Amino acid sequence: MAKEINKLDAKTIKNLSFDPDITNKYTDGGGLYLLVHKNGSKYWRFDYRRPITQKRNTLALGTVDNISLKEARLKRDETKRKLANGIDPAEERNNHRNEQKKKLENTFAKFSAEWLRIRQLEGKVDRETIRKLNKDILPFIGQKPITDLTVEQLEYDVTNSLVERGAFESARRVKSIMGMVLKLPFKKRLITYNPAYDITLPKPIKGHHNAIVNEAELKGMLQKIWRYHTDNPRARIRTEMALKLSAYIYQRPNEIRELLWEHVDFDNHRLCFSASKTHQDHIVPLSRQAFDILKQLEDMRTTSKYVFPSIKTSNESMSSDTVRQALNRIGYQGKHTAHGFRATARTILGEELEYRIDIIEHQLAHTVRDPNGTAYNRTKFLRRRRELMQLWADYLDTLRQGGDVSIFKPDQEDNLIKFTKYSVA
Template sequence: MPPSEDAPMLTDTAIRKAKPADKPQRLFDGGGLYLEVSPAGGKLWRWKYRINGKEKRLAIGIYPDTGLADARDKRDAARKLLAAGIDPGEHRKAEKAAGEERAANSFEVIAREWLGKQTWVEHYRVKVEAWMVNDVYPYIGARPVAELSAPEFLRVGRRMEERGAIESAHRVLQTCGQIMRYAIATGRADRNPVADLKGAIASPAERHHAAITDPAVLGGLLRAIEGYTGDVTTRAALNLSALLFVRPGELRHAEWAEIDLDAAEWNIPAGKMKMRQPHLVPLCKQAVAILRELQPLTGRGQYVFPGGRSPRRPMSNNAINAALRRMGFGTDSMTAHGFRATARTILDEVLGYRPDFIEHQLAHAVKDPNGRAYNRTAHLAERRKMMQGWADYLDALRVGGDVVAFKRKRA
């Protein structure tokens, strides 16, 4: 007569001594629990039960990872489900499916999916990914996106705030909000809790890019650049910063393939622009001359201004600012980005060019009277004249000409 399955019979000693045979062996414990010993020596806990007239089996665990006491506890938990009319096997499948769905819809998975769709310039993409890896994923990356709450995002921001990275905290939370909106749009979340955090993080101090707007002082800077004794490519970058007033990142990442010296044009692709629109920069005669002088030095490579360590990378993002400091212009007087404010102010207030010409050349969002965005060639003839006029004005300032008070009529 076979042993009763309801009376506990197994002991740890008996389990350890159980040897494999030619066929699988079943060592019953009680309440449907048994240990199956395979011919290869593996030992698997199983629980036999009946539901709706059908006999089923549920895997409980592998011995010795799951010991006798643990196996009995798992059997008892499964019996409670069965007593409540729940099939333990189906319940486990549902839990597994739910876990897989939670993992697939975790914040990190969705964030990486969203990041992969962005067309940022490389250095900004690297910066955002570093923020996420260091400050976000370790804390909420594994959480299902639909279950995240405002306090969880607030704690992310607070950690950054406490170490003094207030501006970065704001940008990280802004990015998290964009990811949550993407999750909503793709049907994986119902609301964006980041929107509830407005005002919860201290506002960063307003940052201004120091810029020279006094023509007389600008003349001194131009003379300092002319006498700069550092790297030749850095001096060229300083001169072109003043002449072209593009964003520092756009200048550093300039490629020879984008520049047509014969047509006197620099076509910057949309992927490198802050506004994600292609931008055309008319090149004045002075800029063309600088680039022709530079071409024998860097023209065989990709970048107009290659990095010092590797020609396959662009110039350091601190190179121009470092050169300005070397020439005696502190952070409170002039920055690489400040050349834009310098040009914007003087072109308008001193030289009297139309503000929309200036704004378009700055690659700011400019719309026509009908609300449509100007395209890259809008007012190109006028902008060519403006850029040449600006270059000639800078030449006059450099030699100390009496042009400070000059103001032309608006075009």
């Protein structure tokens, strides 16, 4: 005769209370029962025999407050089906809990720290990478399990905000960093694919001037520029000086090659000329480095009115092709143009050094507008622009010489993400 099941009903369960004289175990049948505690709480339990050892075991299903009678019966029936297939429900639950615990421990921050430790052993310097992690990545996905990360989430939480503020190079580098970090769990088969590789970023607009906007690449280019005449003895020293000045003051190429001596104000350490694109009077404060270059050029001065005269005639300025060919000669054809020095300064000053964009725009002689109309004028932010030009020149020299350029960047110490177990330091 089959054992009776479904003995309990909702009314009976509601009226049950703890009785010190009995076991307080109320059977519903099929191994399911209700246990009433002294505090009045009612717990669903299921008794069964383990599939392999046949030892008795009890499985907790929840409380009456969380699990209804109908739900408890469904859980009982489901558990019995698992037992019929040789699955131990308690063992399955423990395995699931261990997997969940492991999942929560395997965060992006954990693998970031592991990746940096490996790179440290390889002798790689990652100060700038750590800065990107702490500023642009970890605050948003550091504590998320790597198994939960998707392409859409990485874009939404990380790269989209960089793209929206025009920090395209930062977005590209952040994508690369996330991809390298997630390589670790991918190789360990903790994730089935690397979502960072499929992040979509805007493509450069055709017609824009190619420019180096990566610090490591910029360092290499500066070192080649500073060796230009040494490596190319037949080249004019003025070409090297034009390249250097282009890097320091990042004005439009024709404004540099057509610069007149009357534009150079040595007394006030600045250049004054009409911006070629906007036709507005423009002031370029001179850093110590730019001032020294112009002083060297003054020692070489001929009868020409031009700071960079043509090799053919003193009545004309240096050819528009001179700097382009020089950049091609040192290996930057298709990678960097004479006009590219402006994009280099605009990107790194804004994204890496985090200087105020409106001040940078003024120094670029761009038309900057405010709610009242055009805000540009030749003397606006002049003190800050002097500071900006010296900062940029010192940054370039430090980078070129292999120094620590982090001293030019905002102190992120207060914004570092501190993790209990896995920190990036």
